[in-house]
Amino acid sequence: MKKPSPLLNYPEAQRYTLGLLSRRDRTYFELSAKLSQRSVPTEIQAQLLDWLASKGWVNDERSAESFTASRKGMGWGPSKIRVGLLKRGIAKTLIDHTLREHFGKDEEGECALHLLRGKKSFFRDSNPDNSNKRPQKALAFLVRRGFSYGYARLAVQKVFGYNSDLPEEE
Numbered sequence: 423m424k425k426p427s428p429l430l431n432y433p434e435a436q437r438y439t440l441g442l443l444s445r446r447d448r449t450y451f452e453l454s455a456k457l458s459q460r461s462v463p464t465e466i467q468a469q470l471l472d473w474l475a476s477k478g479w480v481n482d483e484r485s486a487e488s489f490t491a492s493r494k495g496m497g498w499g500p501s502k503i504r505v506g507l508l509k510r511g512i513a514k515t516l517i518d519h520t521l522r523e524h525f526g527k528d529e530e531g532e533c534a535l536h537l538l539r540g541k542k543s544f545f546r547d548s549n550p551d552n553s554n555k556r557p558q559k560a561l562a563f564l565v566r567r568g569f570s571y572g573y574a575r576l577a578v579q580k581v582f583g584y585n586s587d588l589p590e591e592e
Contacts, residue, residue, distance in 0.1 A: 449485045
């Protein structure tokens with residue numbers, strides 16, 4: 423793969439950065455990493471990021487909010503969203519605040535339940551041999567999606583009824 427050409431002056435870096443922001447919202451961390459990949463000098467990076475912040479075009483709080491809302495709508499749980507936000511360089515305190523806003527008291531359980539009820543593939547299989555495996559598969563699905571084990575287990579129990587085969591804790 424060809425190495426990207428360096429951007430050594432402010433106008434080139436500015437044009438490049440505005441192009442990145444025109445595609446999607448990005449965090450300070452992401453923009454800084456992209457600018458470093460293009461060998462933009464640190465002083466130009468700082469000046470450019472300050473200018474973007476003054477215009478309101480780069481805002482980690484807005485990025486965290488947007489990412490969380492988007493991924494929650496896609497059926498992601500708080501754990502998976504947290505990992506995504508950490509990869510984007512969002513501060514842990516901001517992540518905690520954003521997740522509290524989106525997953526208030528017991529809302530994680532409601533989201534897990536809604537996702538599971540909408541997942542028709544767990545209910546389609548007419549093979550009676552697989553009926554005992556459905557709750558375990560549903561539980562694993564919800565945990566992979568980033569829901570805590572406790573809320574995932576409760577959602578599975580509400581959908582499939584109590585199942586003593588589900589382990590108490592993981």
